[in-house]
Amino acid sequence: MRRPFITFLAANALSVTGNIFSILAVPWFVLETTGSAVLTGLASFATTFPIVISAAFGGTLVDRFGYRLTSVVSDLVSGLIALAVPALFLTTGLSYPLLLLMLFLRWLVTTPGETARKAMLPDLSLAAGVRIERATAAYDGVCRGAAMVGAPLAGVLILWIGPHLLLFVDGVSFLLSALLIGAGVPRVRRNARDSAGYLGDLRAGLSFLWQDRLQLSATAMVVVVNLLDTGVTQVLLALYAREVVGDPRAFGLLTGVLGAGAVAGTIVYGAAGERLPMRLTYGLCFLLAGVPRVLVLALDAPFPVALAVTALSGFAAGAINPILGILQYDRIPVRLRARVIGAMTAAAYAGMPVGGLLAGSLSTLTGLDVTLLMFTSVYVLISAPPFVFRAWRELDRSR
Structure with a gap:
């Protein structure tokens, strides 16, 4: 019975790899075809904004139509859209507005599939006889591992076959993921059909999240940390590599050891x-994942020390998502699972665009060192709830 669970993980690895390929290929493709940084930034917006929309409003549809069906349809449509981009570019031509539209649609339909796969995890792990701690860790490890391997592989493939053909590989990966889920993963238990209509179902999911103080607190922590992490990763690490180390390779090394430590x-x-x-465990790992590396x-510690501390922070971060997964699966009713997870995902993504703007603005006004210290202070404060608030004691009873 473990074969469907392994097939499920393999399908998720393919979809994550395809996403990484797209994230790296699209900006290179736009720069190569337009030469405009502004248009590249607009394409990035067309990639990230629909994730927030789809995660917030698509989870309700996942609960209504079922996890397996949603995952398969989402991957099929995502794969076909991804394949259409290089096909149009190489044949009739691809205008920039059409590219933006296709990027928006591609990520709009991709997100429900990710929500569906995350929602079906506990049922598949139960059928396979895998403890939920190991199942959530395996799921997160596959995601992190696929991203860690996919990013450098995408860089090689861009040089070898070009960004437009890498988007073709992206599309194929999603079609394979749909095939694996459709043919190798059984349908999990059907959600209870007590629907109050789309808006009623959406309201029920948001109401549940609002009333569950523990999960609301956990979501707030993730929102702030994702905001901070985006600023650190996209802005402050690059500034550190240029201004302190004087070597752009330092940026890649710090990012790489963080990912390896997390795996x-x-x-x-x-x-x-x-x-x-x-x-x-959650409180200490949350604290260690953010504070030491910043x-x-x-x-201004020596660079080898910075690398070692960053690897330690990455190692601590490796436990955070599995514990959050256990918390979600233990407390969210099956009939609400996808819509609540979708709402939490939307919130987690919503603050990320602000992080880069905040880091860039603060570093310009106050300097890199002061900005890093300010970010460190916020990391400390946002790590406090598990140690301070009474609601977090319920986490010890989530087994």
Whole structure:
């Protein structure tokens, strides 16, 4: 019975890899065809904005139509749209407005598939006899591993076959993912049909999240940390590499060791997580994932020290998503699962565009070191809820 669970993980790895290919190929493709940084930024917006919309409003549809069907249809449509971009470019031509429209639609239909796969995880793990700690760690580890391998592979493929053909590979990966889910993963239990209409169902999911103080607090923490992480990754690390180290390779190395540490941390949590106190583990890992790697940069520590501390932070981050997954699966009713997860995902993405703007503005006004210290302070504050608020004690009873 573990074969469907492994097939499910393989399908998710393919879709994550396809997303990474698209994220790297599209800006290069736009720069190559238009030469405009402004148009490249607009294409990035057309990629990220629909994720927020679809995550917020698509989860309700996932609950209504079922996880497996949504995953398959989402991947099929995403793959066909991705294939259409290079096909049009190489044949009749592809105008920039049409490209923006196709990017918007591609990511609009991709997100419900991701929500559906995340929602079906606990049922598949139960059928496979895999403990939820190991299942969530395996799911997160596959995502992180696919992203870690996919990014450098995309860079090689862009040089080898060009960004437009890499988008073709992106489309194929989604079609394969749809095939694996459709042919190799059984249908999980059907959601209860007590629908109050789309708006009523949407309201029920948002109301549940609002009333669950523990998950609302966890979502707020993720919103702020994603905002900070975006600013650090997209702006402050690049400034550090240029102004402090004087070598752009430092940017790539810091990003790489963070990802590698996260994969290792996920693997270790999958093996030992069931024996660890959940609230204390989550709180410490949340603190260590953000504070040390930013503080060490602010203190101008030697670069090898910065690399080692960043790897440690990545290792701590590896346990965060699996624990959040356990929290969601334990507390959200099956009939509300996709819409609540979708709302949490939308919130998590919503603050990310602000992070880059905030980091860029603060570093210009106050300097890099001061901005890094300010970010460190916020990381400390946002890590406090598991240690301070009474609602977080419920996390220790989520087993």
